[in-house]
Amino acid sequence: MKYHPIDNKLFVKNRKNFMSAMRPSSLAVFNSNDMYPISADSAMPFEQHRDIFYLSGVDQEESILVLFPDSPKEKHREILFLKETNDHIAVWEGEKLTKERALEVSGIKTVYWLQDMEKVMFELMTQCDTVYINTNEHYRASVETQTREDRYTDWLKKKYPAHTVAKSNPILQRLRSVKDKIEIDLMQQACDITNKGFRRVLDFIKPGVWEYEIEAEYMHEFLRNRSKKFAYTPIIASGNNANVLHYIENNQQCKAGDLILMDVGAEYANYSSDMTRTVPVSGRFSDRQKEVYNAVLRVKDEASKMLVPGNLWEPYHIEVGKLMTSELLNLGLLDKADVQNENPDWPAYKKYFMHGTSHHIGLDTHDYGLLHEPMQSNNVFTVEPGIYIPEEGFGIRLEDDLVIQESGEPFNLMRDIPITVEEIEDLMNS
CATH class of the missing domain: 3.90.230.10 (Creatinase/methionine aminopeptidase superfamily)
Structure with missing residues (x-):
């Protein structure tokens, strides 16, 4: 990133404020944006979804944030799922977030690699009653493309149809409008x-x-x-x-x-x-x-x-x-x-x-x-x-x-x- 590091106390505070507005026994999920293709092997420059950035400071593709304030396991109250980095990725694309660096950026201690997401989510979903999905309800929104967030929501609702669904957006509309x-x-x-x-x-x-x-x-x-x-x-x-x-x-x-x-x-x-x-x-x-x-x-x-x-x-x-x-x-x-x-x-x-x-x-x-x-x-x-x-x-x-x-x-x-x-x-x- 070109910008200087941001004090992670901002993101710690933002998560605390969001979780204080959640229903009892509920979980919220936030996804990074897609990498959008142009043609052949070209893609548009990556732009992080502002909601996951607001809550975590993570500015990287293929990332997922889960907030579960009532989790019986303290380590599962805030979780990041990240794409596992390796030497090949480091050579061709530059280094991605390690677990240690993700903690520095976000203040989140529990970081899993993305390949463990479905297994961990199964455990979490058996322990909650409501899942908060993230929809775009901005008054100027006009979205014709299915986003990574949309696809994840479809998967989650299909796999866990008995859960109550709530919306993150009304909470975020209030929180994000008042600046720290x-x-x-x-x-x-x-x-x-x-x-x-x-x-x-x-x-x-x-x-x-x-x-x-x-x-x-x-x-x-x-x-x-x-x-x-x-x-x-x-x-x-x-x-x-x-x-x-x-x-x-x-x-x-x-x-x-x-x-x-x-x-x-x-x-x-x-x-x-x-x-x-x-x-x-x-x-x-x-x-x-x-x-x-x-x-x-x-x-x-x-x-x-x-x-x-x-x-x-x-x-x-x-x-x-x-x-x-x-x-x-x-x-x-x-x-x-x-x-x-x-x-x-x-x-x-x-x-x-x-x-x-x-x-x-x-x-x-x-x-x-x-x-x-x-x-x-x-x-x-x-x-x-x-x-x-x-x-x-x-x-x-x-x-x-x-x-x-x-x-x-x-x-x-x-x-x-x-x-x-x-x-x-x-x-x-x-």
């Missing part, structure tokens, strides 16, 4: 790496560069700072491309006078950052671009103040919509008749700001969190308003990552990343 200090520090590192990438591209951008060249500058800076990749597919959208919300082709040349919307973020230790900045190709905003830019920035700053414990996600977005409506009226993009005659299900401001303002962020860029429950301290949210004006040839979005505090305004993990017109122009022309 160690997690916040890891996210801060991801944001700091993103900051370095952004400052690098401010020196690079000029008329004639290509969007993919800007993407490459970010990637260079991310890799040299121990990030393995972008946290999500980057958006480098110049000119009218910025009005395509999920523009990812990044294949156009940047022209003088245009703006470039850059929605990028580094990952660090599987934790995401999510930044958006919009900058002028020529180093200076036009008066109109500056006017719209500052309107977006005001909405972002005011929306940020509403991220406090007790607030609800849906009413929060309604209030942000009111802020945006006021700004669009001032910009002449809406008039009073537009607002008076608006459809309540699709307010007038949605013509120019059609997406949500905030989402949870953490191990996933769109992280776990129950949106019907009140915000609480140590939730981490993005704030990302935008105004998109195809008829004027540009779109502007600004985005930071914020930690909700027990009292007062949230803590901005991207506080050091330049965002004002003056900061950006000064850096691009220094």
Whole structure:
């Protein structure tokens, strides 16, 4: 792994919290993700399933975590099953986790090799009544592929049909949405790496560069700072491309006078950052671009103040919509008749700001969190308003990552990343 070792007390605590929410006489199982093939002998880079990582710190394929807090054998209350390493694997793929190293990473003392899994699981399943299976119930989930977790669940339910089945996801939705200090520090590192990438591209951008060249500058800076990749597919959208919300082709040349919307973020230790900045190709905003830019920035700053414990996600977005409506009226993009005659299900401001303002962020860029429950301290949210004006040839979005505090305004993990017109122009022309 490129990242520095993580203190395993994080994973010990996460398991303790999860097990405290389990039913009596129950067992929970979590699997690593598959290695996904491309073609011939090629495979996609491995990405660990965030749930098993959250509970164990294991960042390796073909791994299984079992939690059984009521096990009659103390050694079977936390178990890891790992693929047994050998000299051949060490030569061709590099060393995998040994039992000793797995203990250091996870804090779990009992480690079996994967070939012993069925035998050990038979013993465990005779001692429990309920088995927790891990399903993906994220509100944005759209999964068409059967995962390793799915296949294991099918096997388990078929082999042990008399057991009661429960779901891990509701527990994880609550736990993962509230970040530990160690997690916040890891996210801060991801944001700091993103900051370095952004400052690098401010020196690079000029008329004639290509969007993919800007993407490459970010990637260079991310890799040299121990990030393995972008946290999500980057958006480098110049000119009218910025009005395509999920523009990812990044294949156009940047022209003088245009703006470039850059929605990028580094990952660090599987934790995401999510930044958006919009900058002028020529180093200076036009008066109109500056006017719209500052309107977006005001909405972002005011929306940020509403991220406090007790607030609800849906009413929060309604209030942000009111802020945006006021700004669009001032910009002449809406008039009073537009607002008076608006459809309540699709307010007038949605013509120019059609997406949500905030989402949870953490191990996933769109992280776990129950949106019907009140915000609480140590939730981490993005704030990302935008105004998109195809008829004027540009779109502007600004985005930071914020930690909700027990009292007062949230803590901005991207506080050091330049965002004002003056900061950006000064850096691009220094």
